[in-house]
Structure formats: C-alpha cells, structure tokens
Amino acid sequence: MQSATVKHTQLIKEEAKRLGFAFCGIAKADFLEEEAPRLEKWLQGQMHGEMHYMENYFDKRLDPRLLVDDAKSVISLGYNYYTTETQKDKFSPKISKYAYGADYHTVIKDKLKQLLHYIQEHIGEVGGRAFVDSAPILERAWAKKAGLGWIGKHSNLINRKLGSFFFLCELIIDLPLTYDIPPTKDYCGTCTKCIDACPTEAIVAPQVVDGSKCISYLTIELKNEIPKEFEGKMDNWMFGCDICQDICPWNRFSEPHAEPTFQPSAELLAMNKRDWEEITAETFQRVFRKSAVKRAKFAGLTRNIKFLNSGKNEAG
Incomplete structure (x- = not known):
C-alpha cells in the first residue's frame, strides 16, 4: 500500500x-550548509555591487525554516520561458527573452497560489508560502538539492532535458514529502x-559571477550611472542579458514555451533602433504595461540606451 507521503508527493507533482510547470522537485527544508561559506565569500568580495539587500537576512537565505514556521519541504519548480521570437531590427538595443511578455512574478505567483490551494484542498490543513524572487531564498541551491539540475559555470541552473531558460520558484510547506536526490x-x-563569451568578464570563476560586472545588473539593478569602464562592452543589451545562456550547448535542448502571457507584443518586436532612441514615456508605459522591464523604469531604460550609444556599440 502506498504511503501517505508518497501519495501526497505524487499528487503535488501531477x-x-x-x-x-516544466518540472518539480522536492527537498527537505534544512540548513544549506554548503552554501553558507560561498555566500559569505561572495558578499565579502563585494560581488553584489549596490544590491545591498543581499546583505540582509543572511540566516534566512540559508534556512527556510526561518521563513515558514515548522517548514518540512521545499518544493522547487521550473517554468519555461524560452522563445524563438526575436526583435526584428538586428541593430536595436536588446531585451532579455525573459522580459518579452508579462511580468513573470505575477504570472508564476498566481500559479503557485493555485498549487498551494490545491494542496490544502486535497491533502488538508497545510501551511506554507509561495516565493518568486520575492524573499531571501537561494533558489538555484534549492533547485539543485531538489534534483532539477546542476549549477553551470555561468551560475544558472541547467536541466539536461530543457537547458536553462526557465524561471525558478518555490513553495515552502509544513508537510513532509518524499525528497528527490x-x-x-x-x-x-x-x-x-x-x-x-561574457564581454564584461563577469564570470570570475566557475559558478561565481561578480554581479557588479554583470550586464543584467548594470542594466536593471544599478540605479546610479553605469561606469565608463563598460563602454563598448555591453553587446547592445539595454535590459538584461542572455549571452551566457545563448552560448551554452545545453540550450540546444530548449523548447519554446506554451505560456500565452509570455508572448511578446508585436510592437515591441517591431521597434527599430531609432524607435528605441526616441522612445517616450507614453510609449514605454504602453509597450511595457505588464512587463518586468518596468523594474528599470523609463529613466533607467533611456539611461541604458544612451550608454550604449556613448560606447558606440552597434553589435546585434
């Protein structure tokens, strides 16, 4: 006879x-012993740049039981966002694939809440919280622990069947389950x-990215001016960067996503180099109404576009 733990685990994965979700793995909610010295070294090396929030909640980043009372299981999930759609003008400043459609925070958080509701409805009184980039959680470490893949040299999680173009998220619950290897x-x-391939040499060692040199950090997280040392090295990226994933041989297994809300607007794909250089606040609000690009704000995006021009970088 199937145990309740096995039955519950199967129910959740189905x-x-x-x-x-492209995949789902489960790990025991415990202290991430291996990650503690790595995180400490990364912070001491100032590799988080101006992301000062990374210095907060050090203990919570390493122990999910401090985030959810009586936590027993960390359910890690991956949601595919790969697309073959591209911006039409090869000279246009570029946007990372993950930001083509609706903001993934909203889309995936809603799905996680549905999953939690399903667990509570079919299993019983289960407490837990859903997380999508919204709390101090080492997502890649938990995804690896849950058997979803390994950490590549670019520090992203790689799955043998799907590559690395997927969002990671978690449900931390107080229910014991069957744990993956x-x-x-x-x-x-x-x-x-x-x-x-990294033009800013941000990958300083296998699995170690100096965030303060990463193009994604420079175009999204950095609120001050982009340092002049990066002029001509941004490979024409105005929001995020896909270089280290595009070059990865494992992404030959990537398959286009089937999420309607991630479909890019025709207007976004059609905008040419001049359109971007002359973008108005009104156009920004219309094109990125539900997009993650709003994180950079209109001022941030126009700062990035001007910086690309200052570096005379027209790589496509």
Whole structure:
C-alpha cells in the first residue's frame, strides 16, 4: 500500500505539471550548509555591487525554516520561458527573452497560489508560502538539492532535458514529502563557452559571477550611472542579458514555451533602433504595461540606451 507521503508527493507533482510547470522537485527544508561559506565569500568580495539587500537576512537565505514556521519541504519548480521570437531590427538595443511578455512574478505567483490551494484542498490543513524572487531564498541551491539540475559555470541552473531558460520558484510547506536526490555530476565538463563569451568578464570563476560586472545588473539593478569602464562592452543589451545562456550547448535542448502571457507584443518586436532612441514615456508605459522591464523604469531604460550609444556599440 502506498504511503501517505508518497501519495501526497505524487499528487503535488501531477498538479504542478497540469499548471504548466516544466518540472518539480522536492527537498527537505534544512540548513544549506554548503552554501553558507560561498555566500559569505561572495558578499565579502563585494560581488553584489549596490544590491545591498543581499546583505540582509543572511540566516534566512540559508534556512527556510526561518521563513515558514515548522517548514518540512521545499518544493522547487521550473517554468519555461524560452522563445524563438526575436526583435526584428538586428541593430536595436536588446531585451532579455525573459522580459518579452508579462511580468513573470505575477504570472508564476498566481500559479503557485493555485498549487498551494490545491494542496490544502486535497491533502488538508497545510501551511506554507509561495516565493518568486520575492524573499531571501537561494533558489538555484534549492533547485539543485531538489534534483532539477546542476549549477553551470555561468551560475544558472541547467536541466539536461530543457537547458536553462526557465524561471525558478518555490513553495515552502509544513508537510513532509518524499525528497528527490540531487545530481551527483556536473555535466558542464571542460566547457568554458559562457566564461569566454561574457564581454564584461563577469564570470570570475566557475559558478561565481561578480554581479557588479554583470550586464543584467548594470542594466536593471544599478540605479546610479553605469561606469565608463563598460563602454563598448555591453553587446547592445539595454535590459538584461542572455549571452551566457545563448552560448551554452545545453540550450540546444530548449523548447519554446506554451505560456500565452509570455508572448511578446508585436510592437515591441517591431521597434527599430531609432524607435528605441526616441522612445517616450507614453510609449514605454504602453509597450511595457505588464512587463518586468518596468523594474528599470523609463529613466533607467533611456539611461541604458544612451550608454550604449556613448560606447558606440552597434553589435546585434
């Protein structure tokens, strides 16, 4: 006879699949012992740049039981966002694929809430919280622990069947479940394509990214002026960057997502170089009404576009 724990685990994974998650893995809610010294070293090296929030809640980042009372399980999920759609003008400043459609925070948080509701409805009184980039959680570490993949040299999680173009999110609940086995092998081998391709040399060691040099950080998180040392090195990215993922051989297994809300607007894809250089606040609000690009704000995006021009970088 199937135990309740196994039955509950199967029920949750089947519902996650029905909701559109590409994969679902589960780990025991415990202290991330291996990650503690890595995080401390990364912070001491000032690799978080101006992301001062990374210095907060050090203990909570390493122990989910401090985020959810009596936490027993961390359910890690991946949601595919890969697309073959591209901006039409090859000279246009570029936007990362993940920001083409609706803001993933909203879309995925809603699905996580549905999953939690389903658990409570079909299993019983289960307490928990849903997280999508919204709390001090080391998402990639938990995804690896839940058996979803391994950490690539670019520090992103890689899944053998789907590559790395997916969002990670979690449900932390007070229900014991059957736990998955983490991968014992790193399938990157001797490949260094991502390290070699990064124009700002942000990948300073395998699995270590100096955030203060990363194009995604410079175009989104950095609120002050972009340092002049990066002029001509931004590869024409105005919001985010996909270089280290685009170059990764494992992403030959990426498949286009099936999420309607992630579809880019025709207007966004059609905008040419001049359109971006002359973008108005009104156009920004219309094109990015529900987009994650709003994080950069109109002032941030226009700052980035001007910086690309100052570096005379027209790489496409």
